Amino acid sequence: DARVTQTPRHKVTEMGQEVTMRCQPILGHNTVFWYRQTMMQGLELLAYFRNRAPLDDSGMPKDRFSAEMPDATLATLKIQPSEPRDSAVYFCASGLPYYEQYFGPGTRLTVT
Amino acid sequence: GIQVEQSPPDLILQEGANSTLRCNFSDSVNNLQWFHQNPWGQLINLFYIPSGTKQNGRLSATTVATERYSLLYISSSQTTDSGVYFCAADNQGGKLIFGQGTELSVKP
Numbered sequence: 264d265a266r267v268t269q270t271p272r273h274k275v276t277e278m279g280q281e282v283t284m285r286c287q288p289i290l291g292h293n294t295v296f297w298y299r300q301t302m303m304q305g306l307e308l309l310a311y312f313r314n315r316a317p318l319d320d321s322g323m324p325k326d327r328f329s330a331e332m333p334d335a336t337l338a339t340l341k342i343q344p345s346e347p348r349d350s351a352v353y354f355c356a357s358g359l360p361y362y363e364q365y366f367g368p369g370t371r372l373t374v375t
Numbered sequence: 376g377i378q379v380e381q382s383p384p385d386l387i388l389q390e391g392a393n394s395t396l397r398c399n400f401s402d403s404v405n406n407l408q409w410f411h412q413n414p415w416g417q418l419i420n421l422f423y424i425p426s427g428t429k430q431n432g433r434l435s436a437t438t439v440a441t442e443r444y445s446l447l448y449i450s451s452s453q454t455t456d457s458g459v460y461f462c463a464a465d466n467q468g469g470k471l472i473f474g475q476g477t478e479l480s481v482k483p
Binding site for chain 1: 410473
């Protein structure tokens with residue numbers, strides 16, 4: 264049963280600390296997405312990759328957020344330094360162009 | 376970019392009732408999906424339906440691409456159907472834009 268996996272599932276950290284979230288896409292999917300969900304903004308696309316190359320990161324605050332795909336089985340989203348307003352659930356999703364996207368379980372981030 | 380609007384924003388049903396959720400989108404699409412976010416926060420794929428009609432058990436969906444809307448039908452609702460239903464659309468080959476969701480509560 265192929266699925267997207269994300270780690271950690273929960274993270275509590277203090278303001279100013281670095282946070283790294285990891286995602287393993289479904290094998291064979293060449294497009295990986297990072298979304299953020301908050302009560303106020305709903306689901307927002309932060310960035311996405313195709314064949315490991317970044318295609319669009321316009322939704323991401325550039326000064327503190329970075330996203331990479333070191334290889335086809337791993338995508339990372341880093342926040343440095345973290346701020347309380349970054350508290351949210353971060354979802355990774357994977358898929359193929361023009362086909363379904365499948366979401367991971369999310370990382371619930373709390374920055375105090 | 377494409378805009379996605381869902382209605383109603385909230386819906387309360389008695390168990391066993393039927394319902395229709397609507398999704399309007401502002402431009403032609405090459406991808407349209409319906410998701411259910413359960414009370415634990417998990418986003419579950421319901422339908423990939425850029426056009427046409429599909430059915431899966433008590434759920435069915437219809438997208439009329441020429442008129443830019445999609446409908447999700449839930450029949451004989453159950454308490455486990457509670458949660459938020461999202462419609463998401465894409466016309467750029469990958470960038471799904473989500474609606475604000477319909478929050479459904481099914482009472483026993």
